[in-house]
Amino acid sequence: MAKVKGAVTIDENRCKGCDLCVVACPTDTLMLQPKEVNDRGYHFAFMKNPDNCIGCASCAIVCPDGCIEVYRMTLQQA
Amino acid sequence: MTTEEIIQSGKKVYERPRLLTENITHYCPGCGHGVVHKLVAEVIDELGIEDRTVGVAPVGCAVFAYNYIDVDWIEAAHGRAPAIATAVSRLYPNDVVFTYQGDGDLAAIGTAETIHAANRGENIVIIFINNAIYGMTGGQMAPTTLLGQKTATTPYGRQADLNGFPIKISDILAQLDGTCYVTRQAVFTTAATRKTKAALKKAFQNAMAHKGTSVVEVVSNCPSGWKLSPEKANEWLNEHMLEKYPLGDIKNV
Ligand SMILES: Cc1ncc(C[n+]2csc(CCOP(=O)(O)OP(=O)(O)O)c2C)c(N)n1
Numbered sequence: 281m282a283k284v285k286g287a288v289t290i291d292e293n294r295c296k297g298c299d300l301c302v303v304a305c306p307t308d309t310l311m312l313q314p315k316e317v318n319d320r321g322y323h324f325a326f327m328k329n330p331d332n333c334i335g336c337a338s339c340a341i342v343c344p345d346g347c348i349e350v351y352r353m354t355l356q357q358a
Numbered sequence: 359m360t361t362e363e364i365i366q367s368g369k370k371v372y373e374r375p376r377l378l379t380e381n382i383t384h385y386c387p388g389c390g391h392g393v394v395h396k397l398v399a400e401v402i403d404e405l406g407i408e409d410r411t412v413g414v415a416p417v418g419c420a421v422f423a424y425n426y427i428d429v430d431w432i433e434a435a436h437g438r439a440p441a442i443a444t445a446v447s448r449l450y451p452n453d454v455v456f457t458y459q460g461d462g463d464l465a466a467i468g469t470a471e472t473i474h475a476a477n478r479g480e481n482i483v484i485i486f487i488n489n490a491i492y493g494m495t496g497g498q499m500a501p502t503t504l505l506g507q508k509t510a511t512t513p514y515g516r517q518a519d520l521n522g523f524p525i526k527i528s529d530i531l532a533q534l535d536g537t538c539y540v541t542r543q544a545v546f547t548t549a550a551t552r553k554t555k556a557a558l559k560k561a562f563q564n565a566m567a568h569k570g571t572s573v574v575e576v577v578s579n580c581p582s583g584w585k586l587s588p589e590k591a592n593e594w595l596n597e598h599m600l601e602k603y604p605l606g607d608i609k610n611v
């Protein structure tokens with residue numbers, strides 16, 4: 281059976297911590313940094329549960345700041 | 359399979375639009391202007407018209423739109439974008455000309471320019487960001503503000519007897535013979551954002567085919583002016599804005 285795995289990159293310095301990617305993600309992959317902030321003082325987004333990502337790009341499509349890029353890979357499983 | 363391996367050897371399925379500049383926008387966190395900018399950049403790129411596209415920026419929060427999308431731009435006086443766009447499109451008929459305007463710019467001070475450009479059927483795309491408020495100046499009532507909506511100038515909520523009714527300007531523009539396409543979209547969810555992109559593409563294709571005026575209204579948010587978090591603002595949009603401003607095509611000829 282083929283299984284789709286995804287991964288995202290997040291431009292931490294561009295991120296404004298708006299949380300909209302977190303809300304849009306159907307697999308609970310993303311989260312805002314609880315403590316750490318970027319140069320401009322925002323709690324930026326990161327992959328809290330990277331194994332969950334299915335590469336659907338929902339987060340990237342809604343990000344107002346174009347911070348997110350998405351990769352996808354199909355794994356062949358026995 | 360680690361995240362690094364997927365990024366190394368997987369397929370890139372979404373990348374930052376090529377025509378967005380490296381500048382970090384001045385928009386507030388979660389503001390819909392940023393989402394629409396991305397879509398405009400993607401559509402211009404996909405249609406291969408970046409060398410002949412001219413944007414006309416408004417007065418309003420999007421006043422610096424020319425810093426963010428890498429095409430030619432002109433900055434118009436408040437509300438006058440459709441008049442400037444008229445001139446550009448008549449002087450350069452093979453250029454693809456669009457305006458990008460807020461509801462204060464388009465539906466208050468620029469009502470006359472907007473209506474007459476659309477009525478003349480100027481070959482332009484009008485992108486209309488309706489966030490029901492004057493964002494840039496600190497959240498005053500706009501003509502599009504909902505009844506009952508609290509703003510800096512309607513602290514007890516907009517009242518029809520005192521402040522008049524919210525105006526559905528896209529519906530008015532659809533009545534005019536010069537418009538070929540009038541649609542109302544939104545960017546508060548992934549699905550809505552995809553539809554907005556398709557609508558923008560159609561509007562730009564209409565301009566490429568010299569079909570007249572296309573209007574793409576985008577019901578958007580203003581987390582700062584509405585005094586809500588971006589997530590709550592999008593929920594408020596869904597619960598309140600869409601009732602008055604329903605999504606979908608209003609005219610398509
Ligand atoms: C001639 C003139 N009148 C008034 C203003 C003040 N002003 C600046 S932006 C604006 C309205 C902005 O609201 P909108 O067009 O809805 O855009 P938003 O900021 O919400 O994106 C106003 C009234 C001005 N700059 N110039």
Ligand code: SF4
Pocket residue numbers: 286287288304305306307308309310332333334335336337338339340350
């Ligand atoms: S690509 Fe899809 S699954 Fe992965 S983080 Fe983004 S929204 Fe979540």
Ligand code: SF4
Pocket residue numbers: 290294295296297298299300301302324325342343344345346347348388
């Ligand atoms: S949507 Fe974009 S700007 Fe907002 S938190 Fe996510 S990555 Fe950051």
Ligand code: SF4
Pocket residue numbers: 384385386389390391419489493494579580581582583
């Ligand atoms: S004031 Fe409102 S419209 Fe302007 S950038 Fe901030 S959230 Fe966006």
